[in-house]
Amino acid sequence: MADDRTRSLLLGALDAQRRHILDAVEGLTDAQLRTPALPSGWTPIGLVRHLTLGGERYWFRTVMAGEPLDYWPADRPELDEGRPADWRVEADESAEAVLRQYRDAIARADELIAGLALDAPPARPDPDWPEGRFADLQAVLLHVILDTATHAGHLDAALELIDGRQHLVL
Known part of the structure; x- marks a missing residue:
């Protein structure tokens, strides 16, 4: 019973x-989605790409389900400007496609999460992780929640700089 409540709260x-994240980018123009507002140079659509690849796909499909990391983009320093490659959105990629990939990654992650116990260990742990850091699905869920929430706050600040509106999400 406690596991059901914990699972419900985490999910x-x-x-x-x-x-x-999805509500914050809803209705933005392509130009706004591709506008870097902070000195680090990331764009709102780049953040969505990162949450797709480095968040949903990596933590749930690769770490928890053991699927290969074959989707990870190759580093291209001339395009990435010091950011990891999972933030890159090519100029010819549509924002709609990137958003669809995020929604699809969420749906697939939810399917995988539904089939795992909260104490299920990662199928593909990284040997560089500190001992016990991501010992089970519960720890991975908490990590992804915190990472996504942190980026949601970054996105709010960036959008306020881009369009001048205060983005208040309750």
Whole structure:
């Protein structure tokens, strides 16, 4: 019973952060989605790409389900400007496609999560992780929630600089 409540709370928090991201970019123009507003140079659509590859796909499909990391983009320093490659969105990629990939990654992650116990260990742990850091699905869920929430806050600040509106999400 406690596991059901914990699972419900974790999944509710994760879903809220995912919705925050999707709601924040809803209605933005392609130009706004591709505008870097902060000195680090990332764009809102680049952040969505990162949450797709470095968040949903990596943590749930690769780490928890053991699927290969064959989707990870190759580094291209001339394009990435010091950011990891999972933030890159090519000029010829549509924002709609990137957003669809994020939604698809969420749906696939939810399927995988539904089939795992909270204490299920990662199928593909990284040997560089500190001992016990990501010992089970519960720890991975908490990590992805925190990472997505942090990026949601970054996105709010960037969008306020891009369009001048205060983005208040309750």
